[in-house]
Amino acid sequence: xxxxxxxxxxxxxxxxxxxxxxxxxxxxxxxxxxxxxxxxxxxxxxxxxxxxxxxxxxxxxxxxxxxxxxxxxxxxxxxxxxxxxxxxxxxxxxxxxxxxxxxxxxxxxxxxxxxxxxxxxxxxxxxxxxxxxxxxxxxxxxxxxxxxxxxxxxxxxxxxxxxxxxxxxxxxxxxxxxxxxxxxxxxxxxxxxxxxxxxxxxxxxxxxxxxxxxxxxxxxxxxxxxxxxxxxxxxxxxxxxxxxxxxxxxxxxxxxxxxxxxxxxxxxxxxxxxxxxxxxxxxxxxxxxxxxxxxxxxxxxxxxxxxxxxxxxxxxxx
Numbered sequence: 001x002x003x004x005x006x007x008x009x010x011x012x013x014x015x016x017x018x019x020x021x022x023x024x025x026x027x028x029x030x031x032x033x034x035x036x037x038x039x040x041x042x043x044x045x046x047x048x049x050x051x052x053x054x055x056x057x058x059x060x061x062x063x064x065x066x067x068x069x070x071x072x073x074x075x076x077x078x079x080x081x082x083x084x085x086x087x088x089x090x091x092x093x094x095x096x097x098x099x100x101x102x103x104x105x106x107x108x109x110x111x112x113x114x115x116x117x118x119x120x121x122x123x124x125x126x127x128x129x130x131x132x133x134x135x136x137x138x139x140x141x142x143x144x145x146x147x148x149x150x151x152x153x154x155x156x157x158x159x160x161x162x163x164x165x166x167x168x169x170x171x172x173x174x175x176x177x178x179x180x181x182x183x184x185x186x187x188x189x190x191x192x193x194x195x196x197x198x199x200x201x202x203x204x205x206x207x208x209x210x211x212x213x214x215x216x217x218x219x220x221x222x223x224x225x226x227x228x229x230x231x232x233x234x235x236x237x238x239x240x241x242x243x244x245x246x247x248x249x250x251x252x253x254x255x256x257x258x259x260x261x262x263x264x265x266x267x268x269x270x271x272x273x274x275x276x277x278x279x280x281x282x283x284x285x286x287x288x289x290x291x292x293x294x295x296x297x298x299x300x301x302x303x304x305x306x307x308x309x310x311x312x313x314x315x316x317x318x
Contacts (some may be wrong), residue, residue, distance in 0.1 A: 001278050001317050002314060003280070004064050005294045005297060005315075006065020006285065006313070007284070007290045007294040008285070008286055008290060009067055009069040009290070010054070010290055011054050011057045012289065012290050013291055014053060014054070018047075019048075020047065020071035020072070021074075023074035040075065040085075041088055044089065045089065047072045048072065048089055048096065052099070058105070063291070063295075064105055064313065065105075065283075067110055068107055068108070073085040076134050085137075086137065086140075098143070100142065101143070101144060101147070106282060107144070108184075108284075109139075109149075109151070110152070111151075114128075116155030117171040117175070118158065118164040119167070119171075126174075129175055132150060133176070136178075149207070149243075150184070152183065153186055154168055154188070154192045154196075155191075157192075161192075165200065169204070180206070185201050185207075186208070186211050187210065188211075189218050195220035195221060201234045202230070206234070207235050212245070213246070216266075217249075225273055228273060232277075244281050244282065244283055244284065245283075245284050246283045247259065247285065247287050249266070258286055259287060260293065261287055261289055261297070262287050264301060275317055283297075298313055306318045
């Protein structure tokens with residue numbers, strides 16, 4: 001079996017390469033009309049440039065898995081700004097997309113925790129659709145709308161999990177079908193377990209991105225060895241292998257917080273389950289040290305018996 005490793009958004013090994021340079025609405029309001037447009041273009045252009053730097057860095061290290069920053073475009077979904085961020089950067093968006101396609105990279109987005117479909121407030125659902133559309137438009141601009149995935153959580157329980165799930169199913173109907181097609185759901189560390197999230201995914205035919213750290217913080221009633229075949233089954237219709245989020249606790253007291261690196265001992269029970277199943281997977285590393293954590297984990301695991309490093313960021317397990 002094979003595991004590929006990737007990281008989130010920002011290669012901290014690179015100098016001043018954040019793809020999420022910001023322009024706050026407060027600052028935006030202080031500018032004149034011409035300055036506003038100029039600043040939007042400046043910040044977006046810089047974020048696109050840094051995103052491209054990240055991709056070239058990934059290629060140099062044979063990292064085939066990458067999550068784009070959701071903050072490439074400042075104020076893209078703000079109700080008082082909502083601007084055309086694709087037309088001025090047709091070349092830049094397409095350059096990124098061409099690089100992804102040419103090198104068969106696996107890319108995704110992960111909107112923030114406010115992008116959810118369980119809220120009783122209609123405006124929250126409307127904003128969730130706007131945010132999902134924004135992420136999809138970035139994929140469209142890159143020319144890879146059929147290749148990327150947009151991952152979110154189910155959302156809150158609001159004191160009544162059954163009612164919240166009913167709202168989820170109802171509110172999800174407002175999401176355009178072409179966007180739902182590239183949507184994935186992830187189990188969370190407090191509310192919806194992997195088992196609960198799996199039931200939603202199976203009902204809605206949505207792929208489940210399993211988060212092992214979240215699972216350990218919020219255990220399901222059913223054992224993981226029973227859930228994994230079903231979780232991986234949600235990926236059976238696609239051409240890509242299942243994707244998993246990997247991190248480890250900062251410490252026992254702050255169990256839900258992510259550590260800088262990934263502790264191999266923490267994830268080994270899960271890796272051993274994968275080994276028994278013979279299931280190829282992609283590991284998205286969510287540790288604080290980002291790219292450095294991903295490459296360090298590859299190095300650590302490759303030292304174990306039966307683990308062989310076959311590229312800069314992938315291993316084979318026998």
